[in-house]
Amino acid sequence: MEKSIHDARLTSSEIANLWTQYMNDSMSICVMKHFLIHAQDEEVKSILEFALELSHRHLDKIKIFLEGDQYPVPIGFTDDDVDLEAPPIFSDKLVIHYMYIMTVHGLSGYAGSLNTSIREDQVEYFIECNKEAMELYRRITKILTEKGLIDRPPNINPPEKPTVVKKQSYLTGWFGKRRPLNAIEVSGIYFNMKKDVIKICMEMASRQMTKNKELQDFFKRGEKICDKQFDTFNKMLSESNLPSTSKLDDQVLNTTTPVFSDKLMLFHVLNLLSTAAGYYGVALALSQRRDLGASYLAMITEVLKYAEDGMNIMIRKKWMEEPPMFDDRDQLAKKKK
Template identity: 40%
Template sequence: MKAPKTSHKNELTSAEIANIWLSYQNDTLSICTIGAFLSHVEDKEIRSVLELVMKQARAHVKKLKSFFTEEQLPIPDGFSEEVDVHKEAPRLYTDDFYLFYIQNIGKIGLKTYSLALSNSARLDMCEYFTECLHESTKVLNKATEIMLSKGTFIRAPYIPAPKKVEYVQKERYLAGWFGNRRPLNAIEMSNIYFNLIQNQLGRTLIMGFSQVAKSQQVRDYMVRGRDIADKHVETFGSVLSKDLLPSASSWSILPTDSSVAPFSDKLMMFHVTALNSASIGHYGQSMGMSPRHDLGAHYVRLTAEVAKYANDGANIMIENGWMEQPPQGPDRDEIARTNK
């Protein structure tokens, strides 16, 4: 469907500017990351998924640039293959990790584009993010299909099929601290599984970053993030184990032993920043969907830990001049003070 012509020009809202600004950052990051993966991938099926993602990201950047130009907005710096990718670096991750990365980053993309679409008013913005959603779905499904065929897809725990519809009868349904605690419900299991898998992705990715970052400050930060992700994996796994449920299979594919950085420290720090943001969002949503009180306490504690880690990462980026500032509203107080 084509956007109808109007007799006046609708300016972009703050939400729409935020959507295209964040999309530009993420798509230029994707071009750099996937480009480095493509220089080493050997499996033909996995290469086909990476090439599809690269094709989509390049088309997105071209379209996003046109939005910025048409609206007379500065095009963000984002990331570039010339500055932020070191093409001579040896392989840091395996082909199986490339596929695992695409499949799970795809989940984050779906949530990001859904939010962008729901916050958009102008029809050209709605059409663009609708198309991005369709493309992300295609990539996610293709990656999942290949993982299933290779036997590398990590499944959530199985439970017996319910025999009847039931309603909650007692307040103890919400309890979770002491005594006769009820079993996890399927929604709680689903969220635990999702967060466990995302932390497995983060742990492997950051483990690789910790080996290759040039700055000692960044290497130390990555080691800390690796350990946090590992602890969160153990926390979610233990919740399942205490309810006598099998934990989601552990992702055991580790980075290579390379110590040569395929990416700039700036790109790796931004990558971790994006994962931190996604993690906080997932934990908040999971907490809202988990009535058992002990689960809420877990999510509060883990969110606070990620938030502290994210804040320290932001300070590192600011100190090094790596944090590109999003468009922001005018400082009315500053205008009032200086207009004398």
């Protein structure tokens, strides 16, 4: 009798999806548990409670999936990586904006995981994860809107009728008069600015909390990179007489007590950098003005170099957990029988 697909082993893509989600959710649990203890706003508390419930549920299911395939469960992050008695580091306003960006990351990640899943239980699991993330996103945007905290992208005036591009100058941008940005380009710029805002706050907070001089310098460098890229985006919008999004630096509190372990803070910043490079790549592909493409390429290069330096610190300090690896056939061949 032919073996059912449900009983088939997890594919490498499915293991990668589960491993990555376990690392991210175990980190998120540490962060959200601390946020929840110090949250003052009841609606912000409700978001954190719901998100925490989802993350705990995910870890339980991932353990079952991996153990069922006799695959080791990642170390991830634990209560040892957070001091729940430490003072707050983010205001409630910054917490809800942070949760907004992290939920967007989750939506993108779950969509990718679903697209690379084959086994029936994996497909069903990531469909459910997507539904949960969509509900979390709905709740967060509702709160942001009702509290007047959401920065809406610029409005656009409708043309009299649809038109077609008539000149090659539509693509130029380095020399001479630049055409105004189109809605697709502004969407990418505006959203990437929102992500930069959270990266800056996370790097600022991490620099305050760590006692390690090397990490302080690393996080400071990240702040400068993100500030520069934010200003580049701001200039793009300003040239088309469009408003920018607001920064939230003032919502990082003055706590210097280490809330999170150095390992967690560095992992978190590297995680944000990884997703930033991905979103920059998407915006690059959709930008139709050459100068925008060149700017995104420069940003991606800068972010990836910075991220590589952070990964080298992780490796040197033995903090970097190795992702699922294929066998090294040359090494296997050298093993003595």
